[in-house]
Amino acid sequence: MIGFLSGNILHKQPPWLLLNVAGVGYELEAPMTTFYDLPEVGQKVELHTHLVVREDAQLLYGFSRINQRELFRNLLKVNGVGPRVALAILSTMNAEEFQACVVAEDAVQLTRVPGIGRKTAERLLIEMRDKVDHLFDASGGSTVIAGMAEKTTADSTSDAISALIALGYKPAEATKHIRSLDAGLSSEELIRLALRNMAKKS
Numbered sequence: 001m002i003g004f005l006s007g008n009i010l011h012k013q014p015p016w017l018l019l020n021v022a023g024v025g026y027e028l029e030a031p032m033t034t035f036y037d038l039p040e041v042g043q044k045v046e047l048h049t050h051l052v053v054r055e056d057a058q059l060l061y062g063f064s065r066i067n068q069r070e071l072f073r074n075l076l077k078v079n080g081v082g083p084r085v086a087l088a089i090l091s092t093m094n095a096e097e098f099q100a101c102v103v104a105e106d107a108v109q110l111t112r113v114p115g116i117g118r119k120t121a122e123r124l125l126i127e128m129r130d131k132v133d134h135l136f137d138a139s140g141g142s143t144v145i146a147g148m149a150e151k152t153t154a155d156s157t158s159d160a161i162s163a164l165i166a167l168g169y170k171p172a173e174a175t176k177h178i179r180s181l182d183a184g185l186s187s188e189e190l191i192r193l194a195l196r197n198m199a200k201k202s
Helices: 066-076 083-092 095-103 107-111 118-128 156-166 171-179 187-199
Strands: 004-013 016-021 024-029 044-053 058-063
Touching: 004 024, 004 156, 044 066, 058 066, 058 083, 066 083, 066 095, 066 118, 083 095, 083 187, 095 118, 107 118, 156 171, 156 187, 171 187
Parallel strands: 024 058
Antiparallel strands: 004 016, 004 044, 016 024, 044 058
16 A cells, blocks of 8 residues: 655646656546645655555555545545545535534535535435544644645636546536636636635525
8 A cells, every 4th residue: 555655746637646756656636725835847755645446457546745645545434435525625615624524523624525415415424423623633733845836827727627626527517617717827727716616505
């Protein structure tokens, strides 16, 4: 099991990340809560990881905070929640926000995450009720070495749309929300604002 990686970022395009660790390139998927913490390409980062082994693939997921990874692992134990839905949850809210959602028994907030219907949301509230508190016993601090980079490119809008589609949003919905925002923002900022706006929808 690969539980931790330390290396330089070669490429990042949410939700995918390529990390150079001692000359070996590791491909990872990460939630947006981790992408918000990442430094710019070329800088060093340390990530907690979780490996999912399937018959047709080995998938590696990276997290900047250990409580993100622990929440991800607990979410995978819930019937009807796979890695894609777990990533969508952690892209829409951080571990603390998820804990507050469970404590408040807010099923409506959970149904705003792509891939989660009413029954799955209610199942999450029941099964995660006794598990969320321990997520904050361990250090939840970020292990990112370098600071957040403010990076804007001509492709930030298309990258942001692609990221939302990868998280499970419909292309039309993703395009509508991203294009309603300031095109001068970085892709991470566009995604953050779009997810925040969609979470506020009734």
